[in-house]
Amino acid sequence: MELWKIILIIVGIILLWSLIVRNRFVKLKNSIVNAKSTIDVYLKQRFDLIPNLIEVVKAYSKHEEELFITVVEARNDYLHSMSLKDATATNEEMNKLIALAESYPELKASEQYLNLQKQLVKMENQLQAARRVYNSEVEVYNNAIMVVPSNIMAKLLGYKSEKYFELSSPEEAKNVEVKM
Amino acid sequence: MNQEIINKLDEIEKKYKGQFDEKLKEAKKNGKVNPMALSIFLVILAIGLIVQVSLLLSGDLENVTTVVAVLLVAFVGLVIVSLKKDKIDKSDKYNAEYCQLVVKEVLGVVFNNIQCEVDPINPNNKVIYDEANFDKKYSIIKFNSAWSMNYGNHVFRIFDVLTEILSNSKENNYKTLFKGLFGVITLSHNFNCEIIVNSESETHGKSELINIDSLDFDKAFNVYTNNKQAAMQLLTHDVMDKLLNMKNRGFKFEFRIINDKLYCRFDHLSFDNRAVFAVERGMLETHYWSAMVFIELMNIVEKAIYDNSLRD
Numbered sequence: 001m002e003l004w005k006i007i008l009i010i011v012g013i014i015l016l017w018s019l020i021v022r023n024r025f026v027k028l029k030n031s032i033v034n035a036k037s038t039i040d041v042y043l044k045q046r047f048d049l050i051p052n053l054i055e056v057v058k059a060y061s062k063h064e065e066e067l068f069i070t071v072v073e074a075r076n077d078y079l080h081s082m083s084l085k086d087a088t089a090t091n092e093e094m095n096k097l098i099a100l101a102e103s104y105p106e107l108k109a110s111e112q113y114l115n116l117q118k119q120l121v122k123m124e125n126q127l128q129a130a131r132r133v134y135n136s137e138v139e140v141y142n143n144a145i146m147v148v149p150s151n152i153m154a155k156l157l158g159y160k161s162e163k164y165f166e167l168s169s170p171e172e173a174k175n176v177e178v179k180m
Numbered sequence: 181m182n183q184e185i186i187n188k189l190d191e192i193e194k195k196y197k198g199q200f201d202e203k204l205k206e207a208k209k210n211g212k213v214n215p216m217a218l219s220i221f222l223v224i225l226a227i228g229l230i231v232q233v234s235l236l237l238s239g240d241l242e243n244v245t246t247v248v249a250v251l252l253v254a255f256v257g258l259v260i261v262s263l264k265k266d267k268i269d270k271s272d273k274y275n276a277e278y279c280q281l282v283v284k285e286v287l288g289v290v291f292n293n294i295q296c297e298v299d300p301i302n303p304n305n306k307v308i309y310d311e312a313n314f315d316k317k318y319s320i321i322k323f324n325s326a327w328s329m330n331y332g333n334h335v336f337r338i339f340d341v342l343t344e345i346l347s348n349s350k351e352n353n354y355k356t357l358f359k360g361l362f363g364v365i366t367l368s369h370n371f372n373c374e375i376i377v378n379s380e381s382e383t384h385g386k387s388e389l390i391n392i393d394s395l396d397f398d399k400a401f402n403v404y405t406n407n408k409q410a411a412m413q414l415l416t417h418d419v420m421d422k423l424l425n426m427k428n429r430g431f432k433f434e435f436r437i438i439n440d441k442l443y444c445r446f447d448h449l450s451f452d453n454r455a456v457f458a459v460e461r462g463m464l465e466t467h468y469w470s471a472m473v474f475i476e477l478m479n480i481v482e483k484a485i486y487d488n489s490l491r492d
Contacts, residue, residue, distance in 0.1 A: 122490075136392075
């Protein structure tokens with residue numbers, strides 16, 4: 001076989017491989033976007049409970065205005081930006097609110113709070129599952145762009161590794177000291 | 181196994197030992213010729229004799245030999261068929277008694293309201309097995325026995341099943357795909373998706389293989405689903421630990437959740453392969469542990485449903 005034919009075949013194979021790898025990167029990236037949007041949905045549902053939570057806590061503790069204002073502002077910031085940074089901030093403030101609620105035994109036992117708690121638990125579990133799905137997609141994507149020889153294509157096409165999604169849980173917030 | 185369960189199994193063993201050993205011996209003996217078969221042969225013999233006599237009278241000696249040969253073959257065939265049918269009849273009757281008495285008592289140690297269904301040709305059994313889609317393709321399916329029972333608010337249906345596939349059509353060779361227990365339970369939540377947990381790598385239609393964030397679990401099981409969110413909600417770290425624990429205790433099982441049904445199966449090879457229908461302690465314990473595995477699996481899934489506030 002002539003040299004130019006061999007070179008043509010090799011180039012063809014490389015092009016085909018590049019196409020396959022590129023398409024795989026696109027699919028993996030879309031999976032991450034999809035998983036992220038699922039997290040956003042659950043986060044929004046969770047943060048939508050903030051007004052109810054404030055109403056319930058207010059009945060037992062009217063001295064936490066500062067906390068109430070902070071958490072509402074954080075929520076509004078998140079709804080405006082939908083960024084991870086604002087989600088983290090809102091989540092932290094919300095966890096403080098939950099920790100405060102749990103420090104009042106009468107409030108903890110009230111029917112209103114128990115219903116709210118049930119919804120919070122459900123959403124927490126959904127969020128945790130969504131976070132695990134997201135992190136699983138990120139792991140697959142990061143592996144795909146780092147292994148040889150796909151990493152060559154990834155560098156040429158400008159694909160960079162994604163960060164894992166981290167969000168603290170209400171249990172972690174119980175360690176936070178809340179001023180009364 | 182606690183002392184109370186050990187004592188109950190001791191009682192069952194004492195009660196039925198000897199009784200079923202005798203029945204087992206009887207079932208293995210040669211059967212008598214079926215009277216119906218004998219009557220049919222006598223009719224054929226009478227016709228044959230008439231034909232023979234007429235041939236003799238007409239001097240056609242060649243065909244007399246042919247007629248005698250045909251009569252002999254017919255007689256042997258009738259005897260074989262009648263004996264085999266008699267053996268099968270005895271075996272089915274034995275199966276029914278064993279299932280209704282011995283196994284029912286063993287399962288009664290754990291479950292309530294046990295109904296024993298020994299109709300192996302009930303088409304509904306195959307429908308239920310096919311719904312689970314454990315074996316995508318098989319040539320033969322046999323149900324040795326079937327039970328339905330209550331445990332709390334749940335209705336269990338458990339089947340003793342064998343599936344085989346034709347591996348060599350020329351030599352009529354069948355390869356066993358699965359031999360063991362298969363069960364189905366209706367859950368208190370409809371997942372509206374498919375979640376498959378097994379140890380084999382294979383394709384499952386629209387369900388794709390997903391990564392699980394637990395190295396040990398990922399090594400032991402493969403998880404396929406068409407809804408990753410639901411699968412992750414079910415397979416929390418607590419659930420994965422429990423499933424791993426079951427596997428490490430020697431139970432070779434796989435299960436799948438399809439909408440609101442939990443299908444599970446595990447093979448008899450998890451236990452000693454004892455003689456079927458023998459009232460041996462090993463066999464009684466096999467049935468007991470089978471029941472416990474199903475209950476444990478159901479409890480794991482139901483707890484996950486409760487913890488996630490998913491109950492419908």
